[in-house]
Amino acid sequence: MLSSNRDFFRQQLSRNDLVAAPMAGVSTPPFRKILRDYFDGIAYTEMVSVEGVCRDNPASTIYLDMMEGDRPVVAQLFGGNSAAYAPAIAVAEAYNGPDAFDINMGCPVKKVIKSGGGCALLLNLENVAQIVRAVRQATERPFSVKIRIGWEESKPVYREILDIAQSEGADAIILHARTRTQMFGGAIHYEALAEMAANATIPVIGNGDVCDYASYKRMKDTGVDGVMIGRAMMHAPWVFQAIREQKATQGFISPSQIHALLLKLLDYSLLHAGTDMNKLGHYLNLLRKQAVWFSKGLPDAAQFRVEVFRGHAGSAEVSEGIAQLVDTFKFFKQL
């Protein structure tokens, strides 16, 4: 077993205080590999079911995959069954040993809530304690918990969860400073971040709506140790470097650099998928979306969007799909 490094989060955040969020369907190994061109901080995996990992189900462990150079990486588990965490962690450690773990206590989607995980935990603090305790007993690796303010405005639980996290041995806490009811919109509760940062003995990572230097600074000024970025990195994986350099994200890299980046993403997707055609199909679908996201704000982006998805439905051969994609990517070269 890895020797214990309970200071992992503090050490990493003092080196780079930005954090790449767990994003289902987005933070795949090829995407994280691209992030590494702009970012040497902590990156989270997509969430993965603790039940699936504990059964060593390949459809689940695949989410733990990393490509070479993809560190430091934190594997995020979701699920409400506290008994599944220790065996899942044993499987993950044997599989490829992520640097740290995270427990998802903030996801509002139905599948996750039905499992008793994600936001459902905001309504079940006893289970929060059981899960955090189980994880602490299961591993010497560091781990974080990712929460929201509470289920709804009138029932905040971030103070209680901070207490539980600290007393049961978690090494960091991430606060997406919204309630479950707010989903992904509405005002960020900066006052809750400031309060948590002032009271916590473990590192606090703030999250919500950070997309440029100004929003990073606003969150950092609450006193948090780190700032996690989600949606902004989907649209601009270079956002991490743009923030470091205090430059605008839009236009930070040229269209021809975006072109090169998309080809690189394709290469990484092919490399990582190997002969697994399902996985490749999934990555190619994602690549289409990414190409559209990266084209945002460029002239003729709307037309490009149509081209990228043309002929995609029920797409013929994979090789044909790839050739078609590469062809559409020329859009960026002619700008």
Ligand SMILES: Cc1cc2nc3c(=O)[nH]c(=O)nc-3n(C[C@H](O)[C@H](O)[C@H](O)COP(=O)(O)O)c2cc1C
């Ligand atoms: C497409 C998408 C997928 C997400 N997947 C996860 C996930 O797997 N685990 C998780 O804890 N949060 C997930 N989130 C929430 C983000 O990690 C983050 O907390 C949220 O988007 C707020 O940060 P942002 O404003 O920087 O995007 C997801 C959000 C989006 C939009």
